[in-house]
Every structure is written in structure tokens, then in C-alpha cells.
Amino acid sequence: MTDLNNSELTPAALQIKTPAILELTQLDAASLKKLITGEVLAIRIADFANEQTSAVLNKYIDETAILQEYNHETYESGKVVQQFYGVHRWGTPFNSTYGKSAGSDAQQQYYADAAHMRGLIDSLCAPQKPPIHLLMEHLQQVWPEGATTAAFQGQPMFCGIIRAMFPETAHLSETVPHVDCLPISIAKLEHQFSANIYIDTPPSGGELIIWDTEAFAYEDVERFEGALLPEDRLQKPLHIQPRKNELIIINTRRPHAICGFDSGKRISIQSFIGYTTGEPFYFWC
Numbered sequence: 197m198t199d200l201n202n203s204e205l206t207p208a209a210l211q212i213k214t215p216a217i218l219e220l221t222q223l224d225a226a227s228l229k230k231l232i233t234g235e236v237l238a239i240r241i242a243d244f245a246n247e248q249t250s251a252v253l254n255k256y257i258d259e260t261a262i263l264q265e266y267n268h269e270t271y272e273s274g275k276v277v278q279q280f281y282g283v284h285r286w287g288t289p290f291n292s293t294y295g296k297s298a299g300s301d302a303q304q305q306y307y308a309d310a311a312h313m314r315g316l317i318d319s320l321c322a323p324q325k326p327p328i329h330l331l332m333e334h335l336q337q338v339w340p341e342g343a344t345t346a347a348f349q350g351q352p353m354f355c356g357i358i359r360a361m362f363p364e365t366a367h368l369s370e371t372v373p374h375v376d377c378l379p380i381s382i383a384k385l386e387h388q389f390s391a392n393i394y395i396d397t398p399p400s401g402g403e404l405i406i407w408d409t410e411a412f413a414y415e416d417v418e419r420f421e422g423a424l425l426p427e428d429r430l431q432k433p434l435h436i437q438p439r440k441n442e443l444i445i446i447n448t449r450r451p452h453a454i455c456g457f458d459s460g461k462r463i464s465i466q467s468f469i470g471y472t473t474g475e476p477f478y479f480w481c
């Protein structure tokens with residue numbers, strides 16, 4: 197663990213506490229509890245992805261996969277507006293169904309693509325397990341209620357979208373801190389985290405910034421939808437430089453952003469992870 201508490205700053209009243217980032221070699225229940233309570237801002241595990249798996253995925257992304265814009269939803273006058281912040285994707289994200297009716301083309305396409313991508317990523321990674329599935333298995337081992345693929349609408353959701361950033365547009369994400377919060381109408385979750393496993397990283401830049409402020413409640417998310425996040429919640433940024441093959445888990449209801457970079461690529465396989473006391477960790481993206 198990297199304990200960044202500035203404990204030499206006495207007297208106690210003047211003590212400035214910098215929140216810890218836990219660097220682990222493997223997950224354990226005590227560390228997950230600290231993430232849930234907000235005692236730590238991020239969990240990092242180096243070399244989580246197998247290099248061979250990353251190489252195979254990167255090659256496929258370079259040569260074959262069709263990348264699209266990964267939009268982030270905001271709400272303007274009650275309408276969903278999709279914004280492009282410089283992230284591309286391979287795979288269909290659940291937010292593409294927001295604002296669409298049950299049984300709509302968007303919804304059908306999401307579940308069809310989830311099944312297709314699951315099969316494709318499994319076969320590309322074989323005989324290894326895809327990195328997000330490894331994470332689910334680790335959680336099953338260390339967490340009493342385990343972890344499972346979410347099925348908030350009765351069908352298995354996608355977990356493990358590919359997010360890809362390139363120098364030309366990566367900077368778009370830097371100035372727009374965002375929070376990710378599944379609409380309460382889909383599922384009421386106490387917490388929402390994300391796991392990113394970085395299968396390629398730029399030589400410099402591309403840091404993940406997370407602000408040390410309380411995670412947004414549903415009311416906060418509603419209040420600031422479509423607007424820039426309030427300054428008072430953007431006071432203490434913490435920069436994390438992702439390393440190739442590393443896993444980083446954060447609470448996505450805390451504002452976060454990604455810094456631009458000048459060369460190379462920044463590619464992660466990502467899933468959201470929902471948590472409610474007494475239930476398994478739910479994976480979807």
C-alpha cells in the first residue's frame with residue numbers, strides 16, 4: 197500500500213490528509229471495503245492482464261476491430277444528449293439504450309452485441325480468460341457475495357468494452373470531468389465503480405484524474421446533469437499514471453477525467469461494477 201497521509205504535519209488540527217491509493221498484488225476483502233467506504237480513492241494492481249492477452253487484443257484492435265465514438269450521456273431539459281469526449285470504443289455500451297423504449301432497436305442491438313462480443317473476446321483471449329472475467333473470478337474468491345454479470349433487464353449485460361484513445365482527440369476528455377451513474381430507473385445501487393485494465397498506454401500523459409470529494413448522490417447527479425460539475429467538488433485532483441497491464445478500480449460517482457497525450461495509444465478494457473450491501477458485485481458496461 198502507498199500510504200500518502202502526510203502524518204508529519206502536526207499539530208493534528210493542521211494535518212492535511214491525502215487519501216490513500218492502494219497498490220495491491222491481489223485483491224482482498226479489507227481493501228474492497230475501504231474502496232466502498234471511500235477511505236481509499238483507487239485500487240491498483242500492476243500486471244493484472246497477461247501480456248499475451250494484451251498483445252492479442254491490441255493486434256485485433258489495430259487490424260480488425262471497428263471503433264466508434266464512445267459518447268458520454270448528459271441530460272438537457274430531460275433529454276439525453278450524447279457528448280463525444282475523445283474516447284473511442286469497440287463494443288456497444290449500455291448508455292446507447294438511454295432514452296430508448298423497451299424493445300427498441302438500440303436495446304436489441306445492445307444485448308445482441310453483448311453476446312457477440314462475449315464470444316469474440318473469449319475466443320481471442322483463449323486459452324487465457326479475458327481480463328474482466330479474471331477480475332470477476334478474483335472477486336468471487338475474496339468477496340462473500342461474489343460477483344456476477346448484471347442482468348438488470350433480465351438479459352446478461354456486456355462487461356468488458358474496449359475504450360481506445362488517440363493523441364488527436366484524447367485532450368477532449370481532460371477539461372471535462374465527469375461522473376458515471378447508472379440511472380436509478382435501471383437499478384438502484386449504493387455505489388458504482390469502474391475497473392479499467394490498461395492493455396496499452398502512451399509513453400507519457402494519459403493520466404487518470406480523480407477528485408477527492410464525496411461520491412455524488414443520485415440528487416447531485418440529477419442536479420448537475422448537462423452542466424459542468426461544480427467547482428467546489430473539483431478542488432483536490434489526484435493524478436494516476438496507468439501502467440500497461442495494470443488494473444485500476446475507482447468510484448465513478450466521484451468526478452474523474454483523463455489527460456491528453458501526444459503520442460502512442462491508450463487502450464483499456466472496462467466494466468462498471470455496481471455494489472449494494474449484501475449483494476454481489478454487478479458487472480456491466
Ligand SMILES: O=C(O)CCC(=O)C(=O)O
Pocket residue numbers: 359376390391392403404448452454464466
Ligand atoms: O480511462 C480511464 O482511465 C477512466 C475511464 C472512465 O472514465 C471510467 O472507467 O469511468
Ligand SMILES: [Fe+2]
Pocket residue numbers: 374375376390448452
Ligand atoms: Fe468515467
